[in-house]
Amino acid sequence: MSRTRARSDTHRRTGTTRRVAQLALLMASIVLALVPSAWATTKPRASLTDIENDVMCTACHEPLAVANSPEAQSERNYIRGLIAQGLTKPQIERNLVAQYGEAVLGKPPASGVNLTIYILPPALLAVGIAILAVTLPRWRRRTRAAASEPGETPARPLNPADAERLEQELSHFRG
Amino acid sequence: MPHAYYSPNMRRIAIPAVVVAIAVGLLALLAFGVSAQGTNSSIDASVARGDYPQAPGYHLKLPILGGSGTESLADFRGKVVVMNVFASWCQPCLAEAPILEREQQRIVKDNATILGVTYLDNSSASETFVQQNHLTYPVIRDVNGELVRGFGTTGVPETFVINRQGRIVALRRYQLAGEWLQQTVARVLDEHS
Numbered sequence: 001m002s003r004t005r006a007r008s009d010t011h012r013r014t015g016t017t018r019r020v021a022q023l024a025l026l027m028a029s030i031v032l033a034l035v036p037s038a039w040a041t042t043k044p045r046a047s048l049t050d051i052e053n054d055v056m057c058t059a060c061h062e063p064l065a066v067a068n069s070p071e072a073q074s075e076r077n078y079i080r081g082l083i084a085q086g087l088t089k090p091q092i093e094r095n096l097v098a099q100y101g102e103a104v105l106g107k108p109p110a111s112g113v114n115l116t117i118y119i120l121p122p123a124l125l126a127v128g129i130a131i132l133a134v135t136l137p138r139w140r141r142r143t144r145a146a147a148s149e150p151g152e153t154p155a156r157p158l159n160p161a162d163a164e165r166l167e168q169e170l171s172h173f174r175g
Numbered sequence: 176m177p178h179a180y181y182s183p184n185m186r187r188i189a190i191p192a193v194v195v196a197i198a199v200g201l202l203a204l205l206a207f208g209v210s211a212q213g214t215n216s217s218i219d220a221s222v223a224r225g226d227y228p229q230a231p232g233y234h235l236k237l238p239i240l241g242g243s244g245t246e247s248l249a250d251f252r253g254k255v256v257v258m259n260v261f262a263s264w265c266q267p268c269l270a271e272a273p274i275l276e277r278e279q280q281r282i283v284k285d286n287a288t289i290l291g292v293t294y295l296d297n298s299s300a301s302e303t304f305v306q307q308n309h310l311t312y313p314v315i316r317d318v319n320g321e322l323v324r325g326f327g328t329t330g331v332p333e334t335f336v337i338n339r340q341g342r343i344v345a346l347r348r349y350q351l352a353g354e355w356l357q358q359t360v361a362r363v364l365d366e367h368s
Contacts, residue, residue, distance in 0.1 A: 058295050059262070
């Protein structure tokens with residue numbers, strides 16, 4: 001009896017230890033999974049390809065990603081130096097603005113005349129949708145009304161000359 | 176309250192009128208954008224006529240390359256200034272650098288100076304350029320092109336000779352020759368001697 005209880009106690013302890021170990025393992029794996037993502041969100045690694053797509057070659061007036069002029073090579077070398085210093089993409093973009101001016105940004109800042117490129121497209125889209133919202137139901141109502149009126153365009157009777165000619169033509173097929 | 180009445184004709188032209196108004200507005204915006212980016216060649220024409228224009232942005236303060244302060248063209252008032260717009264990546268600028276430095280050594284005693292203006296360039300590359308070419312004349316940075324845009328500059332190198340009254344008396348929109356520089360500066364110095 002007492003030996004049986006001792007064995008069941010041992011089993012219980014072993015089971016508890018295993019569960020604790022499993023829980024610890026689970027928690028450790030969660031922490032390990034979270035740490036790199038947390039690191040990644042606080043300090044995203046900048047890449048030349050990513051930055052090249054968002055900045056301009058200021059002398060050649062085209063995106064740096066497609067520019068191959070001496071100025072573009074100089075700008076690329078400068079960005080490589082900033083990446084090597086461990087700067088993030090926003091930090092690099094701020095640095096580029098300080099060095100080359102706001103013209104270096106592919107997306108110009110939302111101020112002054114530049115505001116139009118941010119306001120105009122959605123405004124035009126809204127106007128277009130509003131026009132369609134007003135006109136489409138009207139067109140549909142008109143089309144339905146036209147379809148529901150029978151005999152609106154009755155067939156015109158043939159004049160005697162045409163009727164005789166038609167009869168002659170048809171007689172060839174009957175014959 | 177009287178009910179507003181719109182005739183069918185009025186309603187029929189309302190939408191096309193709105194569309195046309197938007198199209199005209201967009202065209203006006205496009206025209207404004209194109210004209211704002213256009214090349215300003217009025218200085219070239221004035222100088223060619225001998226009607227020397229006042230240097231634009233004369234009092235505009237710009238950061239000194241490799242230093243902490245600022246400098247403007249007005250700080251050189253009373254001196255003949257040869258303003259050279261350059262960038263470190265530009266091969267013609269590299270070719271000009273020894274010519275400009277030789278001229279600086281020659282004219283500095285005559286109350287004249289070369290003034291370098293870096294444009295479309297980063298400061299570390301510009302500083303390396305200045306060191307490697309042993310340039311001794313002052314250099315300022317025009318990051319946003321605020322100064323050089325007034326001179327109609329769209330690229331590098333460009334050189335403007337400004338007399339003691341702050342007027343542009345000669346300019347080169349491309350790589351300069353040593354002979355042109357010497358003769359032009361000598362002529363401007365002679366005018367005041």
